[in-house]
Amino acid sequence: MKQDMILVLDLGSQENPRLAREIRSLGVYSEIHPHDITLEQVHALPNVKGIIVNGGPNRVVDGVEIDVSTEIYNCELPVLLVDHKGEVGWPEDEADRKEALANFVFGLCQAEPNWNMENFIADQVELIRRQVGDKKVLLALSGGVDSSVVAALLIKAIGKQLTCVHVNHGLLRKGEPEQVVKVFRDEMDANLVYVDAVDRFLDKLAGVSDPEQKRKIIGGEFIRVFEEEARKLEGISFLGQGTIYPDIIESGTKTVKAVKSHHNVGGLPEDLDFELVEPLKMLFKDEVRACGKALGLPDSMVYRQPFPGPGLGVRCLGAITRDRLEAVRESDAILREEFAKNGLEGKVWQYFTAIPDIKSVGVRDGVRADEWPVIIRAVNTVDAMTATVEDVPFALLQHITDRITHEVKGVNRVLYDLTPKPTGTIEWE
Numbered sequence: 001m002k003q004d005m006i007l008v009l010d011l012g013s014q015e016n017p018r019l020a021r022e023i024r025s026l027g028v029y030s031e032i033h034p035h036d037i038t039l040e041q042v043h044a045l046p047n048v049k050g051i052i053v054n055g056g057p058n059r060v061v062d063g064v065e066i067d068v069s070t071e072i073y074n075c076e077l078p079v080l081l082v083d084h085k086g087e088v089g090w091p092e093d094e095a096d097r098k099e100a101l102a103n104f105v106f107g108l109c110q111a112e113p114n115w116n117m118e119n120f121i122a123d124q125v126e127l128i129r130r131q132v133g134d135k136k137v138l139l140a141l142s143g144g145v146d147s148s149v150v151a152a153l154l155i156k157a158i159g160k161q162l163t164c165v166h167v168n169h170g171l172l173r174k175g176e177p178e179q180v181v182k183v184f185r186d187e188m189d190a191n192l193v194y195v196d197a198v199d200r201f202l203d204k205l206a207g208v209s210d211p212e213q214k215r216k217i218i219g220g221e222f223i224r225v226f227e228e229e230a231r232k233l234e235g236i237s238f239l240g241q242g243t244i245y246p247d248i249i250e251s252g253t254k255t256v257k258a259v260k261s262h263h264n265v266g267g268l269p270e271d272l273d274f275e276l277v278e279p280l281k282m283l284f285k286d287e288v289r290a291c292g293k294a295l296g297l298p299d300s301m302v303y304r305q306p307f308p309g310p311g312l313g314v315r316c317l318g319a320i321t322r323d324r325l326e327a328v329r330e331s332d333a334i335l336r337e338e339f340a341k342n343g344l345e346g347k348v349w350q351y352f353t354a355i356p357d358i359k360s361v362g363v364r365d366g367v368r369a370d371e372w373p374v375i376i377r378a379v380n381t382v383d384a385m386t387a388t389v390e391d392v393p394f395a396l397l398q399h400i401t402d403r404i405t406h407e408v409k410g411v412n413r414v415l416y417d418l419t420p421k422p423t424g425t426i427e428w429e
């Protein structure tokens with residue numbers, strides 16, 4: 001194993017992720033573990049050089065005060081107590097805090113600053129091989145950042161012992177299913193099962209206009225298709241998952257209640273009880289992207305903008321029809337192409353088109369044409385809770401309008417959504 005590690009033990013401080021990131025910013029890998037970890041479990045972790053017990057206001061859980069076991073306090077490793085019943089002070093000033101941390105990490109613990117993506121990947125490859133042995137792993141590969149990076153890492157570690165299943169539900173953006181096949185099957189030589197489930201999803205969705213109902217159908221059907229594929233495969237023991245650290249925080253820890261339940265695949269029947277392989281679960285999003293880049297994934301995959309699970313299904317407003325779905329997919333592709341050409345690709349947080357279920361009168365080739373409008377949405381945000389609208393140059397909007405109304409079948413108008421969140425949400429449904 002190549003990396004030294006500082007353990008952060010969770011006594012309910014909201015600052016744990018920040019502390020782990022601070023340690024990583026010193027070049028030393030850090031992981032957060034629950035307060036009730038045993039010394040045996042600590043010893044089983046690779047290259048632990050020191051432990052920080054990080055206290056906080058949530059130390060009382062369900063009326064019981066929690067603490068780390070005395071065997072850990074008394075172990076041979078350096079242990080730093082932070083904000084713990086006031087026994088050890090912790091500098092408030094940012095510079096002092098960093099210096100105190102560096103003194104502990106490098107002085108007392110003698111850790112080496114050897115945290116980088118190459119070492120992380122090398123260590124994870126070794127850990128995955130140890131966990132999996134000669135058994136087989138299954139992975140639902142959506143083509144999103146997290147599942148793509150975990151796929152690339154698993155392919156590097158265990159090659160053909162991994163089977164990736166890509167379900168094309170017909171609601172992906174233009175070129176996305178093809179890119180998944182090209183990158184993973186053609187270039188990385190992975191075992192990839194490509195499932196064309198387009199008709200199945202669209203048939204289920206026919207006539208359904210309620211947005212929550214649409215989401216439920218898409219999510220439920222996805223699990224069913226994946227489960228069917230899993231049952232066809234012989235001898236699978238593990239399920240790979242692109243869980244990342246923010247997912248774990250959102251799902252709640254032993255000291256912090258869940259914000260929302262998290263599931264990347266979720267809801268698989270109990271008789272398909274796989275053990276999980278989650279090599280990215282200690283990484284933050286920017287680190288996951290760096291890992292993907294180091295594994296050779298294309299920028300268009302690694303820096304992909306957020307895309308909702310139900311995909312274009314919630315951008316084809318109301319009951320989904322194939323013709324409007326194609327119109328939203330084609331107009332989205334034009335928008336993405338023009339934003340990339342004009343330097344907006346990495347600058348705007350999220351941008352897309354939506355198509356409402358209304359028609360308006362227009363003129364095409366001198367005759368009346370009743371066609372749909374397309375709405376462009378381009379927003380910036382930090383946490384998706386509030387958002388501002390991108391000030392897209394007017395000439396570019398005109399050019400995009402010209403292209404969409406001439407290249408996309410059935411669209412005669414283009415609208416630009418000027419509404420921040422609130423009052424509008426980012427998506428239209």
Ligand code: XMP
Pocket residue numbers: 215306307308309310350384421424425426427428
């Ligand atoms: P809203 O529309 O709530 O969107 O302002 C905030 C962010 O969440 C994404 N979003 C979803 N993501 N499943 C997802 O995985 C969903 O059902 C869903 N709905 C919205 C949206 O794209 C934006 O980034």
